[in-house]
Amino acid sequence: MAKIERPVSEFNSELKLKGFNVWQLEADSHATRIYNRKDFYKICLTTGKSIIHYADRSFEHEGTILFFGNPHIPYSWETLSTTYVGYTVLFSEDFFSSLGRSESLQHSPLFKIGGTPIVSLDEKQRDLLNTMFLKMIEEQKSDYAYKDDLIRNYINLIIHEALKIQPSVSFDQHKNAAGRLTSVFLELLERQFPVETIDRPLKFKTAQDYALSLNVHANYLNRAVKEITGKPTTAHITERIVNEAKALLQHTDWNVADIAYALGFEYPTYFNNFFKKVTGTNPTSFRELLV
Structure with a gap:
């Protein structure tokens, strides 16, 4: 079976533990980092100057910050400093939920849509959190x-330390609520693609799925x-x-x-009917026309 080439990612392809990885950031130049792993929550402890684009908001900061990334919310990171130091931890919700927590990370004030990430x-707070990241490494x-x-x-301690600190609120936001929500929806829709493997079907398939997220x-x-x-x-x-x-x-x-399965259809007949309704032809005929 032919493979679809995966997009380039800064992340290690294999996690050190199942659902977890932590590493130290290296010195960097004027590079733009786009975080495109779809399955992992992220906490970054960084010192430098950067602009973080988070859903429909942008935040520019110089100094030390903790950033909390949710795989269900699109974001990217522009490094403005010639040097950039700190730590990054990646973890899946399954890995973290082994602690027995019933509430999803998506509803945490640090990770949820509309929250402040x-x-x-x-300096004192940075030193304390540096120690926690070093312990995880x-x-x-x-x-x-x-x-x-x-x-x-350790992850839980970092989250609680952050919750005790007043979150930063200096974001530039869209004034229009409808525009803000639409921007997030469209980015979240696009983040599901391309479909790279058969065993990772689309997670969000309906409007209700996106609304819940x-x-x-x-x-x-x-x-x-x-x-x-x-x-x-x-x-x-649909498009x-x-x-x-x-x-x-x-x-x-x-x-x-x-x-059909990769695109979230339970049965091939459902996919055939869907495809024909939209395009006027069935998937097999469409493929044959390409030969």
Whole structure:
């Protein structure tokens, strides 16, 4: 089966533990980092000058900050300093939830949509958090049988230390709430693509899926998207899935059933009917026309 080339990512391709990795940032130049791993929460402790674009907001900061990234919220990072130092930890919700917490990280004030993901630190706070990151790096390398539990506790301590500090609020925001929500929806939609492997089907397939992720009612999301773009939420989702289906039919040798599954359809017949309704032809015929 043909492979789809993965987008370039700054992250290590293999996590040190299942669902976890931590490392020290190296000195950098004027580079733009775009974080495109779709499955992992991120906490960065950094010192330098940067601009962070988080969903529909932008934040420029010089000094030491903690940044909390949610895989369900699009964001990117522009480094403005010639040197940039600190630490990054990646972890999945499954890894963290092994602590027995029932509340999703998506609802945390630091990670949720509409929350404030950036916390400014003074020197004393930075030194304390530096120690925690160094401890995680040390444990990651160790042979201690329960190191994953210990690491989860360090992550939890970092989160609680951040919650005790007043979050930074100096963001530039869209004035229009509908525009703000639409911007986040469209970026979240695009983050699901390209589909890279068969065993990782689309997580969000309906307007309701996106609304739940964004913590809004589906009708409210639809009104906002239609007001700004002139098209309902479902139309955007349908167009993007169809475009991806066409790309997979053209550029891979996956069979139709595999493509259907990768795009979130429970049965190939559902995908066939969907594709034909939108394009006027079925997937097999479309592929044959390309030969």
